[in-house]
Amino acid sequence: MDGKPGNPGLRERKKQRTHAAISDAAITLFLEHGFNQVSVAEVAEAAEVSKRTLFAYFPAKEDLVVHRLADHETELARVVRARPPGTDPLAAVSEHFLTGLRERDPITGLNDHPQVRRVRRMILDAPTLVARMDRFKTGAERALAQALRETADVPELTARLAAVQIVGVRWALADDNAERLEHGESADERYPDAVAAAELGFALLENGLRQLTPRR
Incomplete structure (x- = not known):
């Protein structure tokens, strides 16, 4: 052996x-x-x-670059599946993102390590990498929709629409954080506003996704 x-x-x-x-x-x-x-x-x-x-x-x-992010493609689906019984899927995702901000997870956009920022800029400057990231986002939506169907007992269309919204908000929050860092803010300086933006983003989602709340 x-x-x-x-x-x-x-x-x-x-x-x-x-x-x-x-x-x-x-x-x-x-x-x-x-x-x-x-x-x-x-x-x-x-x-x-x-x-x-x-x-x-x-x-x-493109796989030489994107493979480093591959684990994140199904990340939200794993969070939804692993949430404690009775926990709303959106609440689990929100808490996970806030934890990522605290830990400066690069996927949240709140990481100012020089190489992390250079890799992001390299991706944005290469159209084929941008296209691959779009496929990455679509894969994240598909995986999350499947997790919602399996664990939240919601119809297929509801799961698909919810997944698109949740992934879209996370994507937008991360982009906004990364853009702020590119314009000179440090991750520590950005952190309070990043938390406020995340809380706003997920609160806006909560108003429209109440039907994902586990049935009592």
Whole structure:
């Protein structure tokens, strides 16, 4: 056997190291030269792998960037599924976002680490990455709608419309925070207003999504 039960074996650890090496090389080159200016061949050379190996790990060039956000695509769905019994889905999502603000989670837009800001700017400057992020947003809506259907006992259309609104508000709040940081505010300076904006955004949603409240 390659390893103990519950631990990745030697082959899996090697795959993880190769995956990380390719990703790190790609991000370094993209930040230094620009996403559109760096070829897949250059990334492969920097990571010391073949193009064939690179594409085995990352089917498209955009995946070299977006994979770092992949876990967030189903994040809200997981929050809704894991909420305590009797908790409103919207309340669970709201509390999760507020926790993210406190912890300076980059997905909330409230993180002023230089590399986080540079990656965001790189994405916005590359049309193909912007398009991939739109697909990411659609995937988040789809996953959340499924979670709402399964846990809140609401019709399919209600779940779809609610998911679009919830994901849209989170997306807008994160964009607003990131824009404020780009214009010179620090994350600590922005934090109180970010909390107020989040509370406003989710309060506005609550007025229209009361039917998601668990039945007594």
